[in-house]
Amino acid sequence: MRYIFFSLFIPFCLISVSGQGFSAESKSRSSLNQNLSSRPDESFYTTATGMVQEQVNLIARIEKAISQPDANQLRSVRGQLTVHQVATESFLKRHYPNPKALCYLEGKFSVNISFLSDQLTEPQAQIYCSLYASSQELSKLAPVLDRLLSRRGELALVRELPLVSGERQSDPVLSIAPIQHPNLAKPATPFAVQEADFPKTPPPIIAGTAKRLLAEYVPPIQAAIAPPPETLATLQMAKQTLAQAISAFPQGTQFQNSWETTAQLDRFSYDLDPQEPQTYAKFLEMPNTGIFRVLPDSAYHRQLNTLSNRLQPSVSERYPFPSLGKTNGGFTPSLALQLVGDKFQILPQGLDYNFMIDLGNIPLEKLDAKLRSVSLSTRQFFLNYQHPRKLADLQVERRRFITGKDQNWNQDQVIFTDAKAVLNHTYLVRSLQFQIPEMILSGKSISGSDRLNLEESLQMQSSDIILAFRPVRRRSDGSYTVLWRVLNQFNPPPIDDLENYVKY
Structure with a gap:
């Protein structure tokens, strides 16, 4: 999508903003202004449709910019707001000279029918006044955006932009420096130090210490950005007023819903296609079954050396992993399956661990709780495996499956926590999952109240489940649509020595 940016101190700048998906619904502001001046015969509804649509898009862009740490997004919408206000004012004056008299009755927003003339019909006046009222609401945001932009300057470098026609910047080497043009499409350069690109490492040691890959390195903490409540209230009021304008247009007038478009693009990137549950409806009628989309692990991690808002819901929060059982004491076993390279891997969390085997092309419907369709050695191992009952031994066991070393399972193959993805x-x-008490995870000394209720504080929820999954579709981005089925559920696995790790 292309936008034209303007501010009182910077020139216009044409940029392309990724992730918006409004290219089909937006016009450049300069083109719109040109049309308004060069096509006086254009009908009211045609012009008003473009103005209302542009304002809908602007509100959506402002909502995104005020919750993001990128200063360039705020600079963009600040300029777009000024341009839109000028264009709206021009439109309003051309169709009625005194909008305040027409749109306010006894000090309240309402179409004053007594001021109607042959120039505007009553529905047109409703559109006119709604556009005027929403524009007045948005005008309140100019100083707010300026203030927020100054705060974003604490996170990233806010550079001066060259003129729209370009400027030659001084260069110590080149005799004729290249011409630089303004560009707000590129995010502002963050002030944070360079982040270390560590290789994939095993899960952290619980109730113990491990050597760091880089001594004394602490990853930068991402900003917590909460949009001002009064700004959100202003945007909501503008949206409600625009809804009144949209309802007054002739039947059949089409508007693009920017928020729905963004939501659809997000679901397209991370969620199932709507028809997929219908395609596998017969399988999903079976108990303890489900379908979900397995994403590359990069979808769950922020790109290094970029800014983010840690208050924004992550991909795993917007599209949670499927639940494998009922919630008990705040603990819910889940299938945290992802793609790491070309392998399926369950996301290691806390003390959780698992092991998996590729059975080949065996339909999920043929599997049962006793694994009769599986080879004898695999069946016996999966059904008879006994986990260690002590915390330190559990962590050693987990590393055996991660690395494949020191395995004495009497198996003809090494068993890992991952397997190559094959359609x-x-x-x-x-899968064994544990909800370790917080006092053990944090390693902090317990308080007096916790000492009195130590047994209750050390209560732990856990699960031990045998399940199977089958990838049935692979997309161009590398993600898979996967069917899954819980086959067997054992008694919750205990850990007997948690009290030995309590710090007094």
Whole structure:
């Protein structure tokens, strides 16, 4: 999508903003202003449709910019707001000279029918006044955006922009420096130090210490950005007023819903296609089954050396992993399956661990709780495996499956926590999940009240499940649509020595 940016101190700048998806619904502001001046015969409804649509898009862009740490997004919408206000004022004056008299009755926003003339019909006056009222609401945001922009300057470098026609910047080497043009499409350069690109490492050691890959390195903390409540209230009022304008247009007038478009693009990137549950409806009628989309692990991680708002819901929060059982004491076993390279891997969390085997092209419907369709050695291992009952031994066991070393399972193959992704193959998984008490995870000394209720504080929820999953579709981005089925559920696995790790 292309936008024209303007501010009182910077020139216009044409940029392309990624992730918006409004290219089909937006016009450049300069083109719109040109049309308004060069096509006086254009009908009211045609012009008003463009003005209302542009304002809908602007509100959506402002909502995004005020919740993001990128200063350039705020600079963009600040300029767009000024341009839109000028264009709206021009439109209003051309169709009625005194909008305040027409749109306010006894000090309240309402179409004053007594001021109607042959120039505007009553529905047109409703559109006119709604556009005027919403524009007045948006005008309140100019000083707010300026203030927020100054705060964003604490996170990233806000550079001066060259003129729209370009400027030659002084260069110590080149005799004729290249011409630089303004560009707000590129995010502002963050002030944060360079982040270390560490290789994939095993899960952290619980109730113990481990050597850091880089001594004394602490990753930068991302900003917590909460949009001002009064700004959100102003935007909501503007949206409600625009809704009145849209309802007054002739039947059949089409508007693009910017928020729905953004939501659809987000679902397209991370969620199932709507028809997929219908395609596999017969399988999903079976108990303890489900369908979800397995994403590359990069979808769950922020790109290094970029800014983000840690208050914004992450991909895993917007599209949670499927639940494998009922919630008990705040603990819900889940299938945190992702793609790491070309392998399926369950996201390691806390003390959780698992192991999996590729069974080949065996339909999920043929599997049962006793694994009769599986080879004898695999069946016995998955059904008879006994986990260690002590915390330190559990962590050693987890590393055995991660690395494949020191395995004495009497198996003809090494068993890992991951397996190569192959379409239409079925994977058998045994997953052990633990909700370790916070006092053990934090390693902090317990308080007096916790000492009095130590036994209750050390209560732990856990699960031990055998399940199978089968990738049935692979997309161009590398993600898979996966069917899953819980086959067996054992008694919750205990850990017997948690009290030994309590710090007094």
